[in-house]
Amino acid sequence: MRYVVRLFFGAVTGALLLVVFASNANAQYTSSVGLKPSSGPAGSSFTISWSFYPCKGAVTFSWNGTPMWSTPATLQTTSGTVAAKVPGGAQPGTYPVTGTCTNARTGGPLSAGSRFTVTGTTTTTPPPPPTTTPVTPPPVTTKPSKPGTPTTTPPTTTTTPPTTTTTSAPPTSTTPTTPGAPTTTSTTPKPGELVLDRPSVQPGDELSASGRGCEPGRMVTLMADGAEVGSAYTDSTGAFTAPVQFTRIEAGPHTVVAECGVRLTGTVDQVVTRSSGGQTSTLVILVFFVLAGIAVIRFP
Template identity: 40%
Template structure:
């Protein structure tokens, strides 16, 4: 009887522990506007209920594909562009912190395709009719004879040299003063698996070079907002934690863990704990039967 009570109490404790993280995650709220959004058009993603974590970013994806990124904050919003090739219908937007303890959430986004733009042809050009010129016959008259003495006139012309100045212009490369962040779309990868890097805070139009283990694994150019995205290609990589550096006038650093496939995990740990309590219960039942025999 006591062993049954212990097993029921243990099952209730395991259920409560499993339900606690789910309740914590329900506090995060993610919304997207406008609804519906147009393929190739803008969309604003807002979030709340997250936890602000230092050195952590939030990665936003559309149906699992990278969309944009933002530094970690308890709430806020970020602008993004819906990919032009997105099909009409309902799609899933997910906001995931690089440290999942800082917040994860998602929402639905309805997408429509903008109708084609039709241009009206220009109006026809009407040319007025040409009126032929009127020819007046010449009138012949006999001019009178006049004798005139004219003194020569001296004309002095002074030329003033003209000068023109060509203005000069200097283009300045502007760079944002905010804090930059480098995000990787996966925390763990297998050797040979693709990895996408996204970042903010680079100067406008700057060349971004991404390196890891002394080798260049990707390069791209920052857009007008100082944001960039690039797919990383590793020629050779070993299991373990590796740093990825992005240089664009400032240096941004991210970490990725390279692991070998493993199917064992939390399930094995749970079976060991259950087996431990079953053995304790069996021992207690055995002691009770031994006492009754005496």
């Protein structure tokens, strides 16, 4: 009988310990997403604050089920903020904003979310213009003429001035082109096309990329040679324009890739000018020492 009682109390104690350990293990997992502000019109900006642990890789944030923003997370980086923007074509209503990452311990997903309310646009009706009462001019009194005096009305003569038409040719303006300077193109991109405003650039030159055919309100990431060189958001028509800044200087053609739900590509040449001033100085010093040696040998 004592053995049965001990066995019963041992089983109850083990079950309690398992419950305590399980609750402590679950308490270590944190998943939360906050929005500030949590409401606003289409196209407005807001901030996503997040906390995920244990998490590895990237935390992906979705707007109404569509992935739109991401940020890296590690076991050391367990929280942070992300700048976000309401899609330009969003209709008034409440939409879920969800964050998801991979559990570093179990390999399963960690997720949390919040909700953003898109408000309508308030239309203000301007007040009607003030009503002005027209002023009535005083009546005109005609002075009577003496009997027997005829009234003569002077004739009215209308002279039409001659019309002279002068046709002048529009001035022609010619802008000189500096040799070696990269030309700038302003071609409007077609749907599914990425256009760079310069065919070639030198270190320090400004470069801009324009594209069309992306999803409206989508974040665009520009990549070149495996590195991020720019980013932007698309407007309500799916078009965008972003500055491009290369992280390294390497002569030759470079392919710029824009990721915005679709993949757009463009090519630009990077030109690097090398200076030969150091070689010239070295050659002058070498010639000087050769001449000095000849003078020493000739005149001992």
